[in-house]
């Protein structure tokens with residue numbers, strides 16, 4: 001133990017769990033690579049105002065959860081709590097929207113929210129995300145949902161559900177918002193919630209308390225207030241998902257915790273995760289570019305939580321086929337053997353064969369213990385007598401059989417053995 005430990009709400013990824021984490025990250029991104037999304041990487045911090053304007057002044061993320069700091073130069077920065085605003089900022093700054101549209105980008109990295117930590121909710125977490133900028137086309141919304149579904153399925157996840165909703169657009173949403181406010185103002189609610197009605201009434205629908213939910217049974221729904229264009233758009237997304245065999249549930253009460261959404265919104269929830277059940281989510285954000293001072297740029301995207309996806313795999317008991325450890329473990333006995341055998345290990349690795357070495361001058365017994373623990377298929381044992389005869393002992397760690405092989409043919413012999 002050192003004097004220090006990881007900050008509250010964070011955890012270190014260490015072997016062997018870290019291998020699972022990496023594999024999940026890769027699997028979540030793989031369908032995006034096949035669909036023409038290009039990799040984008042933005043800084044871990046941005047001007048704080050990017051998020052307050054983008055994610056929304058009244059959201060929990062901005063009011064309670066942002067890690068903000070003032071630099072020595074007086075800039076107000078924030079550790080990024082999400083990726084969409086940053087990616088759009090980068091695309092606008094680099095004029096990507098002047099090229100062929102949509103611009104399709106994917107990203108993977110760390111995000112920070114000062115939340116109350118609990119299982120599945122951390123202050124530092126990882127997302128794999130995708131953003132398709134500059135096209136208003138239901139096929140694009142469907143593409144993204146299908147790609148996320150493919151990603152989860154490729155990992156072997158089965159017990160997740162897709163919740164789908166439309167939040168309308170700048171025509172129909174204000175009308176709905178007013179109707180919802182009128183309904184909510186008549187309810188018996190606490191001061192905080194009453195304030196929320198005036199700032200962000202849709203969030204009230206998301207209140208988890210029974211006492212509130214009971215009163216919301218007859219609340220007006222966006223679904224019944226969609227304009228004709230939004231209704232038709234949403235119907236097309238639904239049909240495209242159906243045609244692709246992607247099951248979803250219409251959830252007219254789905255509101256997301258970020259303010260930029262318009263029209264299509266969705267969440268992937270996993271039933272084995274308890275209260276932090278959202279493994280991923282996203283939607284369309286047709287007005288965000290203008291909110292950031294950019295041109296009209298209707299866009300859609302999602303972010304999938306890597307941490308929660310790992311938890312979901314565990315909840316379902318799915319074990320991933322992870323990259324194996326070393327195939328070969330080298331055990332030198334003596335100084336000269338160390339030098340020679342390390343040369344063999346280097347050669348094996350250059351040939352693409354994963355190999356490890358008994359470092360630190362371990363004795364035979366300890367070194368063989370390490371070899372067995374490493375999961376390698378065979379051990380190369382080189383003692384002084386072997387060395388004098390130009391041989392190395394190749395020991396099959398499964399059968400225990402051992403045979404001498406000329407040192408200059410050891411790479412070929414090992415390749416034949418471990419494939």
Ligand code: HAM
Pocket residue numbers: 081082083084113115120121122123124125126127129130131257258278279280281282283284285300301302303304305306307308
């Ligand atoms: P979000 O729903 O805030 O959306 O986050 C997406 C996913 O990140 C969640 O479903 C969850 O799996 C994971 N996540 C969020 N907060 C935490 C946390 N504190 N601990 C662990 N995992 C967490 C967004 O971030 C949007 N930018 C998604 C998007 C992209 N919309 C359009 N494009």
